[in-house]
Amino acid sequence: MSASLIPKDRIPWRHMVLFGWLPSPLKRLAYRLFLGYRIGKGVRFSFGGIVVGKSVELGDHVEIGFLAIVQGRNISIGRYSSVGTMSYVSCETIQIGEDAKIREQVYVGGPQLPESRFELGSRTIILQLAFINPTKPVVIGDDTGIGGHCLIFTHGVWLNALDGYPVNYEPVTLGKSVWLPWRVFVMPGTTIGDGTVIGANSLVSGDIPPSSLAVGSPAKVIRSAPDFPKRLSGEQRAALVAKLMNEFDQFVQYHGGAVTEEPPFRRYRVGRKTGRLLWVRRATPLPDSALRHGDCVLAESALPASVRHTLGARGVYWLDLEGKSRSREGSPLTEELALYLGRYGVRLAREA
Structure with a gap:
């Protein structure tokens, strides 16, 4: 069969053979020297993990997993973001914020157009076996979570349009702090507003307003602001933080760590790693004279600039x-606690 006019390399075999097998330090060097990629410090590539593009920028501490493929014309991945094992991300323009996580075996791809765009915000997550089709732009806002087996489509076509069958090419936009649990199907042209939750196994089409809970097939709004989400009092927030910290202490101890009180600090030790935490509760002054380099402050009230x-x-x-918000960098204790806070949906933006 004759080849098509425009080459369509779904799997970049030549690039994989040339670069995929290289260990991470050599791959970083080769990408910089031969392809002109802009690569930050601490970037890691697992075996077979590759990035293929004309303009590529990878921020500090980006991770590309085992046999993961990221390919496009213009690619930008923010600091501390990762693409998991055997995931495939292919789009003309790929823009990923910081602290974004694409887990294992996620597929992002499909027919490409000049306007094809996949934009994933900061502190987002896409869980295993999700499928996203960005033929038309797919824009996912900051702090949004997409569960496993979710499907997001920007086009729907198979039968002949000349015979009167429908053809649909429309972008999809998910706002900030949106939650799609497992097995949500998002149709072309859908817009979901900030702070909205979609019930599992729902089919979403059209516009869903902000701060809503929508469920069903098709999804319908059953709760909305000001009743959703529930607003917590200061006392309720403080009690929840105390519960979370108690669970975190147990989590550290379960993994062989020790937690000891050194008032006003709490010291955590796991193996050779140790760190001091100053937990500043609401309306409590910060005893900064006792703080030293490497300590971590957990503040319930907002810290002034x-x-x-x-x-x-x-x-x-x-x-x-x-x-x-949080400090730009962190100690092992800071990073572990920040990860644990994420189990309660608490995500903190890194300082610029």
Whole structure:
């Protein structure tokens, strides 16, 4: 059979043979020298993990998993983001924010158009076996979670349009802090507003307003603001943080760690790694004279910009729950606690 006019390399075999087998340090070097990729510090490539593009920028500490493929014309992946084992991401333009996670065996691809675009916001996650078709742009806002086996389509066509059958090519937009649990089907042309939750096994089409709970096939809004989501009082928030920290302590101890009180600090030790945590409850002053380089501050109330600057200058890391922010870098304790907070949907934006 004759080849088509425009080559369509779904699997970049030549690139895999040339670069895929290289160990991570050599792959970084080869990408910089031979392909002109802009690669930040601490970027890691597993065996067979490749990035193929004309313009590529990978931020600090990006991870490309085992046999993962990312290919497109323009690719930008923000710091601390990752693409999991055997995932496939192919689109003309790929833009991924920071701290975004694409887990194992996720498929992003399909027929390509010049306007094809896959935009994934910061602190997002796409879980295993999700399928996303960005023939038309798919835009996913910050702090949005997409469960496993979810399907997002921007086109629907098979039968002959000249015979009167429908053909649909429309973009999909998911706002900030949207949650799609497992097995949600999103149809072309759908827009889901900020802070909305879709019930599992739902079929979504059209516009879903912000701060809503929608379920069913087709999905219909059953709750909305101000009744959804429920607003917590200061006392309820403090009790929830205390519950979370108690669980975190148990989690550390379960993994062989030790938690000891060194007032006003709490020390965590796992193997050779150790760290001090200062938990600042609501309306409690910050005893900054006792803080030293490498400590971590967990603040329930928002930290003023001047305090955050002072902490950063002294090499103290911080997690600000009310301000929904955190220090740019972190100690092992900071990173572990930030990950654990994510189990409760608490995601904190890294300082710029």
